[in-house]
Amino acid sequence: MEKIYATIITIGDELLIGQVVDTNSAWMAQELNKIGIPVLRRVAVGDLWNEIWDALDEESKKASIILITGGLGPTADDITKPLLCKYFGGNMIMHQPTLDHVTHIFEVILKRPMIERNRKQAEVPDNCKVLKNEKGTAPGMLFQKENKLFVSLPGVPHEMKWLMQQEVLPIIISIFKTNFIEHRTLLTYGIGESFLANRIAITEEALPSHIKLAYLPNYGMVRLRLTSSGTNKALVHSEMEYHFEALKKAVGTYLIADQDLTMEQIVANLLIDTKSTISTAESCTGGYMAHLLTSIPGASAFYKGSIVSYSNEIKEKVLKVPEEILIMQGAVSEATVIKMAEECLQLMNTDYSIAVSGIMGPDGGTNDKPVGTVWIAVAHKNEVKTLLIHLRYNRGRNISLTAMNALNFLRMLIVDNP
Amino acid sequence: MEKIYATIITIGDELLIGQVVDTNSAWMAQELNKIGIPVLRRVAVGDLWNEIWDALDEESKKASIILITGGLGPTADDITKPLLCKYFGGNMIMHQPTLDHVTHIFEVILKRPMIERNRKQAEVPDNCKVLKNEKGTAPGMLFQKENKLFVSLPGVPHEMKWLMQQEVLPIIISIFKTNFIEHRTLLTYGIGESFLANRIAITEEALPSHIKLAYLPNYGMVRLRLTSSGTNKALVHSEMEYHFEALKKAVGTYLIADQDLTMEQIVANLLIDTKSTISTAESCTGGYMAHLLTSIPGASAFYKGSIVSYSNEIKEKVLKVPEEILIMQGAVSEATVIKMAEECLQLMNTDYSIAVSGIMGPDGGTNDKPVGTVWIAVAHKNEVKTLLIHLRYNRGRNISLTAMNALNFLRMLIVDNP
Numbered sequence: 126m127e128k129i130y131a132t133i134i135t136i137g138d139e140l141l142i143g144q145v146v147d148t149n150s151a152w153m154a155q156e157l158n159k160i161g162i163p164v165l166r167r168v169a170v171g172d173l174w175n176e177i178w179d180a181l182d183e184e185s186k187k188a189s190i191i192l193i194t195g196g197l198g199p200t201a202d203d204i205t206k207p208l209l210c211k212y213f214g215g216n217m218i219m220h221q222p223t224l225d226h227v228t229h230i231f232e233v234i235l236k237r238p239m240i241e242r243n244r245k246q247a248e249v250p251d252n253c254k255v256l257k258n259e260k261g262t263a264p265g266m267l268f269q270k271e272n273k274l275f276v277s278l279p280g281v282p283h284e285m286k287w288l289m290q291q292e293v294l295p296i297i298i299s300i301f302k303t304n305f306i307e308h309r310t311l312l313t314y315g316i317g318e319s320f321l322a323n324r325i326a327i328t329e330e331a332l333p334s335h336i337k338l339a340y341l342p343n344y345g346m347v348r349l350r351l352t353s354s355g356t357n358k359a360l361v362h363s364e365m366e367y368h369f370e371a372l373k374k375a376v377g378t379y380l381i382a383d384q385d386l387t388m389e390q391i392v393a394n395l396l397i398d399t400k401s402t403i404s405t406a407e408s409c410t411g412g413y414m415a416h417l418l419t420s421i422p423g424a425s426a427f428y429k430g431s432i433v434s435y436s437n438e439i440k441e442k443v444l445k446v447p448e449e450i451l452i453m454q455g456a457v458s459e460a461t462v463i464k465m466a467e468e469c470l471q472l473m474n475t476d477y478s479i480a481v482s483g484i485m486g487p488d489g490g491t492n493d494k495p496v497g498t499v500w501i502a503v504a505h506k507n508e509v510k511t512l513l514i515h516l517r518y519n520r521g522r523n524i525s526l527t528a529m530n531a532l533n534f535l536r537m538l539i540v541d542n543p
Numbered sequence: 544m545e546k547i548y549a550t551i552i553t554i555g556d557e558l559l560i561g562q563v564v565d566t567n568s569a570w571m572a573q574e575l576n577k578i579g580i581p582v583l584r585r586v587a588v589g590d591l592w593n594e595i596w597d598a599l600d601e602e603s604k605k606a607s608i609i610l611i612t613g614g615l616g617p618t619a620d621d622i623t624k625p626l627l628c629k630y631f632g633g634n635m636i637m638h639q640p641t642l643d644h645v646t647h648i649f650e651v652i653l654k655r656p657m658i659e660r661n662r663k664q665a666e667v668p669d670n671c672k673v674l675k676n677e678k679g680t681a682p683g684m685l686f687q688k689e690n691k692l693f694v695s696l697p698g699v700p701h702e703m704k705w706l707m708q709q710e711v712l713p714i715i716i717s718i719f720k721t722n723f724i725e726h727r728t729l730l731t732y733g734i735g736e737s738f739l740a741n742r743i744a745i746t747e748e749a750l751p752s753h754i755k756l757a758y759l760p761n762y763g764m765v766r767l768r769l770t771s772s773g774t775n776k777a778l779v780h781s782e783m784e785y786h787f788e789a790l791k792k793a794v795g796t797y798l799i800a801d802q803d804l805t806m807e808q809i810v811a812n813l814l815i816d817t818k819s820t821i822s823t824a825e826s827c828t829g830g831y832m833a834h835l836l837t838s839i840p841g842a843s844a845f846y847k848g849s850i851v852s853y854s855n856e857i858k859e860k861v862l863k864v865p866e867e868i869l870i871m872q873g874a875v876s877e878a879t880v881i882k883m884a885e886e887c888l889q890l891m892n893t894d895y896s897i898a899v900s901g902i903m904g905p906d907g908g909t910n911d912k913p914v915g916t917v918w919i920a921v922a923h924k925n926e927v928k929t930l931l932i933h934l935r936y937n938r939g940r941n942i943s944l945t946a947m948n949a950l951n952f953l954r955m956l957i958v959d960n961p
Contacts, residue, residue, distance in 0.1 A: 139759050141582040142726065143572030144768065144803070146564060150587070154561030164559040165594065169568070169585040172757075176583065183601070235735075242737040281760070283936055308560065317653075319660040339590075341557050342699070350562065385562070405851075411837025412830030415851045419829025422905055422938055430857040433823075433833045433849035435842065439891060443848075443861070473857060487840055518701055520840055 129301045130165040131157050132188035134180050136196035136205055137280060140169040149194050149285055156289055161303035161354070162190060172196060177208055185273045190297060195280030197246075197263040206250070206266075209277055213268045215252035220264070223247040223255060227262045253277075256292040260284040265292060274300060305358040309369045310350040310385035313376055314533055318342050321349075325375040328368075336368055344529045348385065349376070381536070388532045389417040395539045396427035396477075403535070404473030405431040406444055406465040408456065409483040409499060414528045429473045434465070440482075444468045457482050457494050459511050462502035470504045477539065478504045479531050483516075485523045499527050503535045505542055510534070547719045548583040549575050550606035552598050554614035554623055555698060558587040567612050567703055574707055579721035579772070580608060590614060595626055603691045608715060613698030615664075615681040624668070624684075627695055631686045633670035638682070641665040641673060645680045671695075674710040678702040683710060692718060723776040727787045728768045728803035731794055732951055736760050739767075743793040746786075754786055762947045766803065767794070799954070806950045807835040813957045814845035814895070821953070822891030823849040824862055824883040826874065827901040827917060832946045847891045852883065862886045875900050875912050877929050880920035888922045895957065896922045897949050901934075903941045917945050921953045923960055928952070 133153055139145045147169060154164045165188050170176040177196075184191050196205030210217050224247035231239040246262045249255050256265030256276075263279040265288045276293050278285045313321060318340050322329070329338055335355065341348040351369055355361040373380055382391050396403055405414045415431035418424055434440040437451050446464040454460045465480035483499030490496035497516035502509055512534050516523045551571055557563045565587060572582045583606050588594040595614075602609050614623030628635050642665035649657040664680045667673050674683030674694075681697040683706045694711050696703045731739060736758050740747070747756055753773070759766040769787055773779040791798055800809050814821055823832045833849035836842055852858040855869050864882040872878045883898035901917030908914035915934035920927055930952050934941045 138755070138757050138770070139768075140569070140585065141572055142576045142768075142770070143569040143574075143582075144728075144759060144766075145761075146566050146569045148564050151558070151561040151564045154559055156561075158560045164561075165589070166598075167558065167587040171583070172755075180584075237735075237738070240737055240741055242740055283940060310562075317655075319658055320655070322660055323658055337556070339556050341562060343563075348562075350557075350560075352556070352560070407830075407833075410834075411842070411846075412825075412833025412849050412851065413837075415825075415830025415853075416828075416834045419831075419851075419853060420939060420942065424829070425853060428829075429854040430861075431830050431849070431851035431853075432861075433830065433837075433851065435833075435837060435849075436847040439848040443850075443890065472861065521838060522701060524838065 129162060129190065129303055130188040131162045131190040131192060132165055132184040133167045134177075134184055134191060134193045135167070135169045135280070136172065136177060136193065137169075138171045140195075141171045149280065149282055152282070152286065153192060153194070153289065156294060157297075158306055158308065160294060160298055161306045162297065162301070163306065163354075172204055174204060174208060177205065178212065181212055181275070185270075185275070189273055189301065191273060191275045192293070193275065193277040194285055197277065197279045205277065206248070209253070209266065209268065209275075210250035213250060213252050213270060213275075215250035217248050218251045220247050220249045220255055222257065223249065223264050226257065230262060256288055258284055258288055259291070260287045267293075267296065304354045304356060305361050306352065306354040307361050307365045308350055308352050309365055310348050311369070311373060311376065311380060312382040312386065312391070313347045313349065313379040314345060314381045316347065316379045318347050321347055321376070321379070324377075325349075325372060328371050328375040331371070332368055333364070336365070338372075344526055345533070346381070346388065346529070350385075381533075387417075388529050388536070390421060392532050392536050392539075393418065393421050393424070393427055395536060399539065401476040401539070402427055402429055403477045403479070404429045404469050404475040406469035406478060406480040407431055407433045408435060408440065408465070408481060409485050410481050410524055410528050410531070411435055413524050414479060414481070414531060417528060417532070429475050432469060432472070440465065444472075455494070457484055457498055457500055459500055459502075459513070462500040462511060463509050466502035466504035466509055476505065477535060479535050480504075481527055481531050483523075483527060485520045485527070487520060497523060499523075499530070501527070501531045501534055503531070503538045505538055510538060547580060547608065547721055548606040549580045549608040549610060550583055550602040551585045552595075552602055552609060552611045553585070553587045553698070554590065554595060554611065555587075556589045558613075559589045567698065567700055570700070570704065571610060571612070571707060574712060575715075576724055576726065578712060578716055579724045580715060580719070581724065581772075590622055592622055592626060595623065596630065599630055599693070603688075603693070607691055607719065609691060609693045610711070611693065611695045612703055615695065615697045623695065624666070627671070627684065627686065627693075628668035631668060631670050631688060631693075633668035635666050636669045638665050638667045638673055640675065641667065641682045644675065648680060674706055676702055676706055677709070678705045685711075685714065722772045722774060723779050724770065724772045725779050725783050726768055726770050727783055728766050729787070729791060729794065729798060730800040730804065730809075731765045731767065731797040732763060732799045734765065734797045736765050739765055739794070739797070742795075743767075743790060746789050746793040749789070750786055751782070754783070756790075762944055763951070764799075764806065764947070768803075799951075805835070806947050806954070808839060810950050810954050810957075811836065811839050811842070811845055813954060817957065819894040819957070820845055820847055821895045821897070822847045822887050822893040824887035824896060824898040825849055825851045826853060826858065826883075826899060827903050828899050828942055828946050828949070829853055831942050832897060832899070832949060835946060835950070847893050850887060850890070858883065862890075873912070875902055875916055875918055877918055877920075877931070880918040880929060881927050884920035884922035884927055894923065895953060897953050898922075899945055899949050901941075901945055903938045903945070905938060915941060917948070919945070919949045919952055921949070921956045923956055928956060
């Protein structure tokens with residue numbers, strides 16, 4: 126069986142001047158992998174006729190499925206639709222169902238008059254299959270040429286995702302017989318990439334050639350991912366189980382999850398499993414821990430709230446940190462985070478609390494306490510534990526790493542108090 | 544003068560299975576554009592010998608500068624370095640300055656024994672210029688072949704950025720004589736892309752062919768970007784000024800900023816200009832507004848804190864929302880957000896406050912108050928204004944849009960109370 130590959134072409138000048146980060150491709154790649162279609166390449170090109178044309182030529186030489194996003198909005202910088210029409214040798218026609226849909230959106234939902242630009246969104250090449258976009262005005266378009274499948278989708282993420290799930294993925298499954306692909310990921314914390322590699326060397330060497338191992342370091346964690354594929358789903362799966370278990374064993378005490386979860390999801394799962402609640406008292410993370418935890422659907426089961434005490438006044442007034450501590454030991458001190466964690470536990474009436482105070486930069490550092498100095502406290506009933514860390518990155522990364530360290534410190538407290 | 548283009552190749556299976564979002568390319572593209580090097584294409588390939596080799600061949604046909612990131616870590620899934628060595632016809636040698644640097648990192652900074660894998664990071668092809676990576680163990684490598692410049696950088700974002708700024712960009716500037724590129728961006732709020740396009744049609748048609756206009760819709764805002772280039776910097780600039788002013792005038796009342804700023808930065812600038820302070824009381828955004836505002840360096844000048852009252856208990860206990868209101872009108876009600884905003888203003892002692900309460904999904908909706916129902920209040924001294932919005936997206940997008948709407952609502956309050 127010939128291997129079926131996909132390639133993703135994203136169109137838009139904004140991608141090439143760096144004004145937006147492309148999150149669409151990553152999501153599309155995930156979904157394609159789930160149905161057994163590996164992605165061979167991803168290419169971003171600007172709103173330039175020749176570049177788009179060449180990309181269609183080149184990518185279709187390499188892959189059987191060519192997914193295209195972007196370049197379909199109502200405004201004048203869009204050349205993708207006429208180009209596709211010409212590339213596949215068609216003529217533009219008005220597509221009545223799409224026009225009805227666009228009209229409905231304007232008249233019934235937006236209650237605004239429709240203008241010519243919106244009408245034009247209902248024009249499509251006469252040689253494509255039109256994919257109805259329930260989430261917006263630009264339809265998807267599907268072309269077939271020399272056994273290759275080309276799909277053009279709008280670049281707005283929620284519209285693209287809806288069309289992929291409702292239309293594109295089912296069509297791909299129905300056309301292509303695909304290899305079964307399985308990924309398994311585990312998370313480690315507290316061990317560097319190279320030491321981890323040494324630790325698991327024997328297990329890694331024992332992997333058959335069709336199972337690949339990847340190291341994905343990220344914010345103090347290293348994810349290990351095994352990827353296997355084959356035609357026999359049961360065989361791929363049982364073989365994967367065997368090697369994944371061996372890998373878990375080799376990783377040993379550094380293992381923190383045997384799924385690809387975020388640190389906040391790991392903590393949330395522990396809290397849900399133990400029917401516990403948590404609150405946070407955040408100075409330097411400025412609400413970021415609260416945001417991570419409340420981004421999880423159903424967060425109200427374990428999360429009650431946060432006091433973001435960015436100014437010292439709030440630390441004193443709301444979190445009852447004594448003025449003497451703030452003056453004598455400073456806002457970034459062990460005594461301050463202990464008080465913050467204790468008062469937060471009380472005020473929020475939760476089983477656990479986390480408090481952080483630190484200097485994220487670029488300004489605010491002193492000789493005693495340079496940028497990157499962070500105190501963390503985690504509390505549980507009558508017990509408070511503290512941790513001092515020193516970070517050395519920019520503001521955004523320091524905030525993220527503080528949250529990761531604090532959540533992991535809480536994770537260890539929960540695991541140690543079953 | 545022949546036009547100089549760059550192309551960016553990112554290497555790593557994790558990009559093709561969608562496990563990580565590529566933020567490096569966007570940043571690199573921004574930096575290259577600033578020095579007048581347009582990026583023609585971005586390509587992501589997996590850890591596959593032939594794919595990387597072909598990408599080097601193909602991209603170097605199209606561009607003079609080929610930047611490569613990823614594939615240089617200490618672990619076994621990395622094939623990039625030996626491939627580059629062979630591609631440019633070199634031999635691997637131990638690079639003593641890099642070995643000294645890696646040894647220093649392990650012995651002095653990490654205080655851990657160095658293992659063979661770490662030593663190997665100091666091996667480089669003998670035909671490259673080694674770029675010292677002060678931020679990590681994997682050095683950058685620079686190759687020249689047939690008047691093309693190839694640079695290989697580690698994929699860890701802060702290491703890549705440091706090497707770009709310290710080494711790569713100065714080298715590019717010294718080698719290539721580049722066109723001057725200018726971008727100007729303005730932000731609009733409250734008008735859809737197609738209506739905006741109609742509004743500015745005459746101004747758009749008057750643009751010379753070498754000035755391009757792009758529409759970049761994002762979370763209720765549409766950014767308009769003009770891009771121009773030429774050899775004469777003064778000419779490019781004066782022409783840009785003229786057309787940018789015309790565009791601002793055409794946009795009229797929908798203009799909210801004449802720079803490419805985030806909504807939180809616009810609000811922060813207004814607060815700093817008026818020497819005002821703000822606090823937030825957040826239910827459904829769960830600390831996300833606090834996070835946006837405190838991500839801005841120097842946030843302590845205008846931001847004091849947030850009460851993230853995710854549970855009703857905290858709304859009652861900390862924000863003094865009367866039990867009757869929570870029972871009779873509910874946590875998602877105008878009365879609740881008014882009380883939250885008023886108490887927050889008092890408790891935090893700030894000039895302005897924002898309060899939000901809503902249902903972000905996927906669960907928690909009712910017939911009366913479906914998912915996406917959000918109440919917003921902004922307060923200033925004795926004045927409180929409220930806004931009811933209805934969102935229809937997923938949880939993450941609903942949280943972001945609530946924050947954008949709330950920040951814009953505050954922006955209008957500040958602008959109206961000069």
